[in-house]
Amino acid sequence: MIKIGEFSKVVQVPVATLRYYDQVGLLKPIEVDRFTGYRYYSASQLPRLHRILALKGLGFSLEQIGLVLAEGLTPEQMRGMLRLRHAQISQQLAEVQSQLLGVEARLQQIEKEDKISTYDVILKQVEPLLVASVRAILPNHSAVGALFGEVYAAMGAHVSEALGPHPENGGQTLALCYDTEFKENEVDGAAAFMLRCRVPERGRMKVHELPAAAMAATVHHGSYNTIGEAHEAILTWIDANGYRIVGPDREINLYHTMPIRLDDPSYVTEIQYPVEKIGTGNE
Amino acid sequence: MIKIGEFSKVVQVPVATLRYYDQVGLLKPIEVDRFTGYRYYSASQLPRLHRILALKGLGFSLEQIGLVLAEGLTPEQMRGMLRLRHAQISQQLAEVQSQLLGVEARLQQIEKEDKISTYDVILKQVEPLLVASVRAILPNHSAVGALFGEVYAAMGAHVSEALGPHPENGGQTLALCYDTEFKENEVDGAAAFMLRCRVPERGRMKVHELPAAAMAATVHHGSYNTIGEAHEAILTWIDANGYRIVGPDREINLYHTMPIRLDDPSYVTEIQYPVEKIGTGNE
DNA sequence: CTTGACTCTCAAGCGACTTGAGGGTTTATA
DNA sequence: TATAAACCCTCAAGTCGCTTGAGAGTCAAG
Numbered sequence: 211m212i213k214i215g216e217f218s219k220v221v222q223v224p225v226a227t228l229r230y231y232d233q234v235g236l237l238k239p240i241e242v243d244r245f246t247g248y249r250y251y252s253a254s255q256l257p258r259l260h261r262i263l264a265l266k267g268l269g270f271s272l273e274q275i276g277l278v279l280a281e282g283l284t285p286e287q288m289r290g291m292l293r294l295r296h297a298q299i300s301q302q303l304a305e306v307q308s309q310l311l312g313v314e315a316r317l318q319q320i321e322k323e324d325k326i327s328t329y330d331v332i333l334k335q336v337e338p339l340l341v342a343s344v345r346a347i348l349p350n351h352s353a354v355g356a357l358f359g360e361v362y363a364a365m366g367a368h369v370s371e372a373l374g375p376h377p378e379n380g381g382q383t384l385a386l387c388y389d390t391e392f393k394e395n396e397v398d399g400a401a402a403f404m405l406r407c408r409v410p411e412r413g414r415m416k417v418h419e420l421p422a423a424a425m426a427a428t429v430h431h432g433s434y435n436t437i438g439e440a441h442e443a444i445l446t447w448i449d450a451n452g453y454r455i456v457g458p459d460r461e462i463n464l465y466h467t468m469p470i471r472l473d474d475p476s477y478v479t480e481i482q483y484p485v486e487k488i489g490t491g492n493e
Numbered sequence: 494m495i496k497i498g499e500f501s502k503v504v505q506v507p508v509a510t511l512r513y514y515d516q517v518g519l520l521k522p523i524e525v526d527r528f529t530g531y532r533y534y535s536a537s538q539l540p541r542l543h544r545i546l547a548l549k550g551l552g553f554s555l556e557q558i559g560l561v562l563a564e565g566l567t568p569e570q571m572r573g574m575l576r577l578r579h580a581q582i583s584q585q586l587a588e589v590q591s592q593l594l595g596v597e598a599r600l601q602q603i604e605k606e607d608k609i610s611t612y613d614v615i616l617k618q619v620e621p622l623l624v625a626s627v628r629a630i631l632p633n634h635s636a637v638g639a640l641f642g643e644v645y646a647a648m649g650a651h652v653s654e655a656l657g658p659h660p661e662n663g664g665q666t667l668a669l670c671y672d673t674e675f676k677e678n679e680v681d682g683a684a685a686f687m688l689r690c691r692v693p694e695r696g697r698m699k700v701h702e703l704p705a706a707a708m709a710a711t712v713h714h715g716s717y718n719t720i721g722e723a724h725e726a727i728l729t730w731i732d733a734n735g736y737r738i739v740g741p742d743r744e745i746n747l748y749h750t751m752p753i754r755l756d757d758p759s760y761v762t763e764i765q766y767p768v769e770k771i772g773t774g775n776e
Numbered sequence: 777c778t779t780g781a782c783t784c785t786c787a788a789g790c791g792a793c794t795t796g797a798g799g800g801t802t803t804a805t806a
Numbered sequence: 807t808a809t810a811a812a813c814c815c816t817c818a819a820g821t822c823g824c825t826t827g828a829g830a831g832t833c834a835a836g
Contacts (some may be wrong), residue, residue, distance in 0.1 A: 234792090
């Protein structure tokens with residue numbers, strides 16, 4: 211029969227925490243003075259507390275620990291809990307590891323350039339996307355602008371099926387680059403509009419569905435002249451964070467007006483590269 | 494100028510979260526309708542949100558992210574934040590990894606014995622400990638009981654310096670085992686009392702300080718006959734969790750009465766083995 | 777003009793504690 | 807024996823990053 215303060219010292223658990231465990235019913239003192247409310251513990255409670263600390267150390271919630279302590283579960287149920295927890299921890303491990311890589315990449319970047327990067331790359335899942343597009347070999351990157359005109363013309367009255375708040379004066383456009391390495395000329399690119407439903411194809415304009423994918427993405431704000439930096443930033447990130455490019459990259463503009471003017475400084479472009487984690491390949 | 498719902502879809506962040514970011518000042522809409530309170534966002538806010546998501550992905554708190562977004566910090570400060578975070582993540586990584594090992598160990602144990610273990614092993618730091626002890630080669634493990642009598646006698650009037658609530662009828666005792674491998678006889682063991690201050694030595698009774706250490710510990714409740722199981726459990730744990738024994742183990746009894754009676758079924762014994770993580774050796 | 781989808785604010789809830797205010801009890805010392 | 811220091815009590819609120827829900831107002835299509 212010892213008081214809470216001494217028990218606290220023996221088991222190295224703060225007094226407040228012991229009171230909390232009492233409150234939630236996890237570890238009740240063997241006796242509570244009816245008049246003063248003083249809590250009294252005994253050495254015989256050590257095994258129970260040890261179990262609490264052990265399970266807490268494995269990351270179980272107090273509620274789950276309560277279940278285990280109630281002794282009402284079979285070994286089979288216990289196995290189930292452990293397997294579930296195992297899965298959770300594995301996932302958490304992957305997350306923490308990628309955080310570590312991410313922080314290290316940022317540190318490297320800041321060591322090299324001695325300034326905080328303009329571009330922030332994040333990983334996001336995108337859903338399958340229906341598009342109307344024209345693909346062609348272009349003399350240079352800027353030439354993609356002309357392709358948008360072609361798509362626009364080919365759609366005709368179906369422009370209203372293009373995604374965006376006001377299709378006439380601001381839709382969502384998408385430029386794709388199929389080259390697997392950087393090229394100044396003979397760029398294999400495409401211009402596309404996002405669709406809410408299928409429209410008839412016409413000429414070089416085809417309709418197809420871009421697949422769902424995990425994307426490394428960043429946002430470029432300003433004219434296209436400096437968009438190369440954004441691509442560079444994203445490629446550096448992909449390398450430093452242990453990913454690999456697995457398809458054509460996309461340049462997405464929300465709320466473009468037609469015709470496209472590549473030097474508009476108010477443009478906001480999201481650049482996406484489909485990626486997969488190295489070492490998780492499905493080949 | 495788009496409404497919160499559509500912005501939410503584009504950036505894949507829940508509406509409630511956007512409202513929350515508005516509330517805490519992390520991302521204010523570019524415009525709020527004075528009459529309806531409707532929030533309006535624009536594509537130009539994408540870079541800011543991207544930065545928020547990127548930093549959140551590295552595990553920074555919203556408060557820290559707010560600081561970064563305020564642009565008021567130098568690259569040097571940013572480096573500092575990143576290094577700090579790096580240290581935190583490394584620690585978290587170690588913790589998650591040991592959780593994974595721990596869960597796997599428990600799963601193995603339950604697969605093998607098909608019951609939930611009686612013993613829960615935890616890791617704890619113990620502080621340096623002043624003890625009065627008698628060390629000797631003993632014919633068997635139970636013989637340590639006699640040594641306690643010798644310590645008790647050697648302390649004489651200084652018994653009052655022994656730790657525990659009432660030194661006469663219940664003190665804290667400690668049995669040490671210096672063998673590096675299990676022995677049935679010729680056990681190199683010691684019996685000790687914990688002291689609050691130094692007392693004079695007498696005969697075989699010596700006073701010295703046990704070093705601080707990280708301990709793998711468990712609690713045995715009941716007579717000494719079955720204490721072997723507790724040792725076994727702890728040794729299995731040490732192996733499965735990637736630790737190594739680095740010193741003599743301790744058996745600690747809180748609130749022993751003198752003389753020691755080894756078959757008392759109400760005894761509670763904490764068993765500790767000093768350990769270090771394999772791969773973190775200081776040699 | 778209705779319907780249904782969307783938006784607003786404000787309050788409370790989550791988990792595992794921690795902190796603090798305000799007040800009673802025990803114990804060691806003067 | 808008085809008193810100070812150490813210890814104990816309860817209850818309430820704060821932490822973080824949202825999430826959920828109630829109740830009410832707004833907007834766009836049919």
